[in-house]
Amino acid sequence: MIPVTKPFLPPEEEYNKYIAGIWQRQWLTNNGPLVNELELKLKDYLGVNHLLYLTNGTIAIQIAIKALNLTGQIITTPFSYVATTSSIVWEGCEPVFVDIDPNTLNIDANLIEAAITPKTSAILATHVYGNPCDVEKIEKIAQKHNLKVIYDAAHCFGTTYKGKSIFDYGDISTTSFHATKLFHTIEGGAVFTKDASLLKKMSYLRNFGHEGPEKFAEIGINGKNSEFHAAMGLVNLNYIDKILEKRKEISLYYDEKLAGLNCQKITISSNAGFNYSYYPIVLPNQEITLKIIETLNSNWVYPRRYFFPSLNTLPYVNPTTITNSESVSERVLCLPLYYTITKEEVDLIARLILRVQNN
Numbered sequence: 001m002i003p004v005t006k007p008f009l010p011p012e013e014e015y016n017k018y019i020a021g022i023w024q025r026q027w028l029t030n031n032g033p034l035v036n037e038l039e040l041k042l043k044d045y046l047g048v049n050h051l052l053y054l055t056n057g058t059i060a061i062q063i064a065i066k067a068l069n070l071t072g073q074i075i076t077t078p079f080s081y082v083a084t085t086s087s088i089v090w091e092g093c094e095p096v097f098v099d100i101d102p103n104t105l106n107i108d109a110n111l112i113e114a115a116i117t118p119k120t121s122a123i124l125a126t127h128v129y130g131n132p133c134d135v136e137k138i139e140k141i142a143q144k145h146n147l148k149v150i151y152d153a154a155h156c157f158g159t160t161y162k163g164k165s166i167f168d169y170g171d172i173s174t175t176s177f178h179a180t181k182l183f184h185t186i187e188g189g190a191v192f193t194k195d196a197s198l199l200k201k202m203s204y205l206r207n208f209g210h211e212g213p214e215k216f217a218e219i220g221i222n223g224k225n226s227e228f229h230a231a232m233g234l235v236n237l238n239y240i241d242k243i244l245e246k247r248k249e250i251s252l253y254y255d256e257k258l259a260g261l262n263c264q265k266i267t268i269s270s271n272a273g274f275n276y277s278y279y280p281i282v283l284p285n286q287e288i289t290l291k292i293i294e295t296l297n298s299n300w301v302y303p304r305r306y307f308f309p310s311l312n313t314l315p316y317v318n319p320t321t322i323t324n325s326e327s328v329s330e331r332v333l334c335l336p337l338y339y340t341i342t343k344e345e346v347d348l349i350a351r352l353i354l355r356v357q358n359n
């Protein structure tokens, strides 16, 4: 079977070394030494000022919204994972969907201003597949209208924009270290900000609002992550360059093998150092998309309709029609891409896809 992704697993003995230390210290969670070490090493690797390591990427978005005291409407993209929208609703705000650019599949910054109302408090955009949004245009709009900016950068480990980590952009950026992501800590996530007071506030939000054992500075939630998760991150970080390299190699190999396929590839920002997080193809219509899925599945290959459905069609948001996002989500497939996939497996996948097209 060839799934869309397989989590990266490092050599067991390297993980076990860290676990032995946990047994010695008997310190399992609550900002332990491995969590601290992971935060420092990630800061170093990514070249960012600050980050807070959290339980997952969804809590990261929720903490970001809470930290910025957002209310009313948040302008967002309908082409993302459900957590982007559900977090807005979970925090008591209303998502207002702006269509995507059909070439980059990111929110179309040119359409944002028309969606701003007196109730708008922020823009929450996703760097889809690790491809940076038009961060400069979004920044300008936000400044002009006094809005906050959050980036869901769940796909962006290792992505740079004009040479800087993409996590450096927006008032807050969030990411996910879930097992299926390029860099993972089994479950995990993080928030990034350059604003020291916002960082302090989020550190309270992460830990029940505790300021010392008997004093509470803020409302809080439990967003802490454990020593075991941090250990996985520390080991995986040693392999990150190999992981990035392998993804690129496989992506370029797909490009070569699928050169004859009638499909659209996303336009990557020319300012980006791209991480090859996913291998998406956008097909001409839904019919051929479903046929390709059927053929692949019957050969034990499982691509994923990522993202489907378009989030403006969720049952808990105001119904609207968002043309490009709905159209792309019906036609997009992410093909299998992971550290241990072989070129022979890519050959098979490409052959099966081309066979559907040429029938």
Ligand SMILES: *Cc1c(COP(=O)(O)O)cnc(C)c1O
Pocket: 056, 057, 058, 059, 080, 081, 083, 084, 126, 152, 154, 155, 175, 176, 177, 178, 188, 189
């Ligand atoms: C994975 C993902 C999330 C959620 O992260 P978790 O760590 O699974 O909670 C949010 N947004 C996007 C775009 C994602 O891909």
